[in-house]
Amino acid sequence: MRRLFLLLIATLLGHWTLQAQGYHISVKLKNFTGGRFFLAHYMGKSTYLADSADVNPAGEVVLQGKEKLLPGIYLLVLPGKQQYVETLIDKQQVFSVALDTSDLVNKTVYKGSPDNDSFLEYNKFLFQQETLSRSIQQQLQAARTAADSAKAQPLQQELGKKIQVFRSEFITKHPGTILSTIFLAMKEPEVPQAPAGADSLFAYHYFKNHYWDEVDLQSDRLVRTPILEGKLKKYFTQLVPLHPDSIIVDCDAMIARTRKSKEVFKFVLWWLTYNYESSPYMGMDAVFVHLVEKYYVPGEAFWMNDEQLNKIVDRAYTMAPNLIGKQAAPLEYKDTASKPLSLYKTAAKFTVLVFWDPTCGHCKTEIPRLDSAWNASWKSKGVAMIGVKTEGTREEWLQFIREHHLKGWVHGSDPQSATNYRRLYDVYSTPMVYLLDEKKKIVAKRLGVEQLQEFLDRITPKDTVSKL
Known part of the structure; x- marks a missing residue:
């Protein structure tokens, strides 16, 4: 008798320890005799693996761990990863569930998990409402007149109200539960008059x-x-x-x-x-x-x-x-004749500073477009164009400038990266475009031709006379 008593105490203590410190989820699957079963959880709208175990020949699987799972909505993912059931995990983490793939909503049965009994009831309610909703949608699609649509739309609104009423009543009856916490978070403020x-x-x-x-x-x-x-x-x-x-x-x-x-x-x-x-x-x-x-x-x-x-x-x-609003970092470079130049020595009402690469496919398209926009519009607004080569040989750079007639630009390069321009201007891809004001303060960056045009149109009067 004493040994039986000690055994019972040990069993109870073991069960209590499991409940207090870890999780133990027993799953019974109908029509499965093997495969890998997965437990996943949401993290925001993404899902991540939490645990997995093999299904035995009797269609049973046990997911367990020594540490408690963090609360939330988890997914019981069936072998093959084609079907899953959402389940709630909160304080009670020792329970069992029977799943029947023929109807994962109405034939799922939990034992030892009041939270999931409530969640299952809610999902069954939603399933009923969704069935009605599909019927109403079919009515809307089949509606031939505005009057027909007017009759069906209030029914759709009524379904939404039923769901809200269900959640509100549940919150009142079951305060403090994880499902009530979820329902409360889904509510939005009701604005008074x-x-x-x-x-x-x-x-x-x-x-x-x-x-x-x-x-x-x-x-x-x-x-x-x-x-x-x-x-x-x-x-x-x-x-x-x-x-x-x-x-x-x-x-x-x-x-x-x-x-x-x-x-x-x-x-x-x-x-x-x-x-x-x-x-x-x-x-x-x-x-x-x-x-x-x-x-x-x-x-x-x-x-x-x-x-x-x-x-x-x-x-x-x-x-x-x-960052926008910051003073542009000093930038020293050499022009096509290898003469030293400086960003701050180029006086202009606005400066479009472009870091580009003559071998870059995107640059081959965008640089000529920038030049066309400058000649057609920006030059008259007092805009100066400064292009800084980032990659490619000197010959490729000069050839591109000649072939595309990039006249009027200030062309420069810093082959030794002496000014550390990649870090100071965050040049991780090309073309990288900055718009600077008269004092060389950054007013915009990473804009395409159309965006630059819109931006310049907003901040410059139409009758601006070029200062160049």
Whole structure:
């Protein structure tokens, strides 16, 4: 009896330890006798592998680990990677699930996971609504008159309201659960009626100011879901003014909201850094440089090793000298006759500074187009053209200039890179184009011919007389 009692205690302790420290997910698959089963998780809208195991001949697989999984929406991916089931992971990480590929919504059964029972109920509800939605879409497509369409569209709106009601009722009945956290994050602020005397931007300011009210940024629950990235993307593309100074203020405010969760802080800082380092919009590199200087240089990117950190800091320091609004770095070069020249000795109302390579395919197209635009329009606006050779031989450079009649340009080269122009002007590809003002301050960069034309048209009067 004593041995049985000790065995029971050991079993209970083992089970408790598993629950407290790790995860144990048992899966029963119908019609599978082998193959590899995968557990993946969202990180934003991307998915990453968390674990995998072989399916035994009885169609069973066990996914387990000594460390608890971080909370979020995970994917149970069936062998062959053609089908999967989303599942919730939160505090309860020891449970089982039976999957039937003939109907992964209505025939999935969980045991020991109330969170997933609720999630399954929600997915069944969505499945029913989507079936109705498809029927309505078919009605819309088949509608022959505007009156027919008018009858079907309110039905579509009603379905959306039903989903919102389902989520709201669930939040009320099950506060504090991971699914309630997800539903709250999916909500958007309801803008009240504007008070008397309010300006025309009341709705915008209210919506923006309350956008994050229901989003849990204090715990790790939303990082491994697509929800947080979606919220970030909408906020910074639709609500924050597209100006570096405004974006920097909102980035800092956003990061400040995440300080109680290392995982949220990590994800938000990473997302902002990546988003603005790779932004297609001119001037956004200033945001990237700010983030690196304020958070990475002081060592707050705790997840990075020294090599990774050095790379991102080096990238920011390469960008810093050539941000829009900065004074262009001094640039010394030799002209086609090998006479020394200087960027600052070329007086002009505006200067288009182009780093180019006579052997570069893109340059072969763009340089003649830049020259045509200059002759047709920019010259009369007081624009000087300075072209600096980056690659190719001296003979190839001179031949290109002759063949394309690039007269009136200031042509230069710095074959020994004595001025370190590649770093100072971040010349990692060609052609690299900068627009400088009369005092050689950077006003625009990395613009194509059409964009340069539009920019110059905006900032110069039509009757500008050339100073050249």
